[in-house]
Amino acid sequence: xxxxxxxxxxxxxxxxxxxxxxxxxxxxxxxxxxxxxxxxxxxxxxxxxxxxxxxxxxxxxxxxxxxxxxxxxxxxxxxxxxxxxxxxxxxxxxxxxxxxxxxxxxxxxxxxxxxxxxxxxxxxxxxxxxxxxxxxxxxxxxxxxxxxxxx
Numbered sequence: 348x349x350x351x352x353x354x355x356x357x358x359x360x361x362x363x364x365x366x367x368x369x370x371x372x373x374x375x376x377x378x379x380x381x382x383x384x385x386x387x388x389x390x391x392x393x394x395x396x397x398x399x400x401x402x403x404x405x406x407x408x409x410x411x412x413x414x415x416x417x418x419x420x421x422x423x424x425x426x427x428x429x430x431x432x433x434x435x436x437x438x439x440x441x442x443x444x445x446x447x448x449x450x451x452x453x454x455x456x457x458x459x460x461x462x463x464x465x466x467x468x469x470x471x472x473x474x475x476x477x478x479x480x481x482x483x484x485x486x487x488x489x490x491x492x493x494x495x496x497x498x
Contacts, residue, residue, distance in 0.1 A: 348378070348379065348380055348381055348384045348388040348389065348391075348392050348454065348458075348493070348494040348495075349378070349379045349381070349430045349431065349491065349492065349493050349494075350376050350377065350378050350379070350392050350395075350396065350430075350491075350492040351376070351377040351427075351430065351489065351490070351491055351492075352374050352375070352376055352396065352399070352401070352488075352489070352490040352491075352492065353374065353375045353376075353377075353482060353484050353487070353488065353489050353490075354373075354374060354401050354402065354484065354485045354486055354487075354488035354489075355370070355372070355373060355374065355375050355423075355482045355483055355484055355485055356371070356372055356483045356485045357369075357370065357371050357372070357482065357483050358370055358373075358375040358423045358480070358481065358482035358483070359423070359480070359481050359482075360423065360425050360470075360471075360472040360473075360478050360479070360480050360481075361478065361479045361481075362472070362473050362476050362477070362478055362479075367471075367472060367473055367478075368423050368425075368470035368471050368472055369423070369470060370420075370421035370422065370423045370468070370470050371420075371421065372418065372420045372421070372485075373415050373418075373420030373421035373422055373423070373468075374396065374401070374415050374420065374421075374422045374423070375422075375423050375425070375480070375482050376396055376422055376423065376424045376425065377425050377427040377430060377480075378392070378424055378425065378426055378427060378430075378455055378458060379426075379427050379428055379429070379430025379431045379445065380426075380428070380431075380445070380446040380450070380451040380454045380455060381431050381444050381445065381446055381495075382443070382444055382445065382446050382447070383446075384446055384450075384454055384494065385454075386454070386457060387494075388454070388494035388495075389454045389457035389458045389461060390457075390461055391494045392458055392492060392494050393457075393458045393461030393462050393465070394461070394465075395492055396415070396422060396458075396462060396467075396492075397414060397415065397416050397422075397462060397465045397467050398414050398416065399414060399415075399490070399492075400412055400413055400414050401414070401415070401488055401490065402414065402415065402417070402418045402420065411488075415467060416465065416466070416467055420468075421467070421468040421469065421470065422462055422467050422468070422469045422470070423469075423470045423471070423472075424455070424458060424459050424462070424469060424470070424471050424472070425471070425472035425478065425480055426451070426452075426455050426472060426474045426475070428442065428445040428446075428451060429442075431444040431445035431446075432444075432445075448475060451474075452474045452475070455474060456474075459471055
């Protein structure tokens with residue numbers, strides 16, 4: 348499972364011109380589920396998203412001392428199977444590493460539920476739908492997580 352985390356001052360996702368998820372300060376998470384990912388991968392990613400320190404100390408403009416949980420921030424999780432694209436051969440990415448849609452959706456929803464269970468206000472996009480994502484990246488801060496690499 349791969350996740351791209353972006354620290355944002357605001358982010359939203361729209362489908363056919365209608366906003367389906369929106370947050371203020373927090374993290375935009377683009378989430379890709381790989382073939383072979385498990386509930387353990389989902390829990391691992393959710394824990395890291397909730398606990399990773401990417402926010403400045405209270406009252407300061409810079410630094411990375413606090414987590415989204417500690418700042419009372421929110422998370423917007425958007426499914427993005429293209430994170431599993433393999434571009435090593437040819438000019439068109441291969442999607443063979445991506446989980447099948449039913450399993451991808453189940454594990455995507457598992458990450459969302461795990462964040463909510465930790466008390467993190469969480470919004471989502473719409474799985475398997477063409478979406479438009481808008482954000483204001485703060486910093487900019489962008490981090491890549493991979494559940495198959497040791498945290």
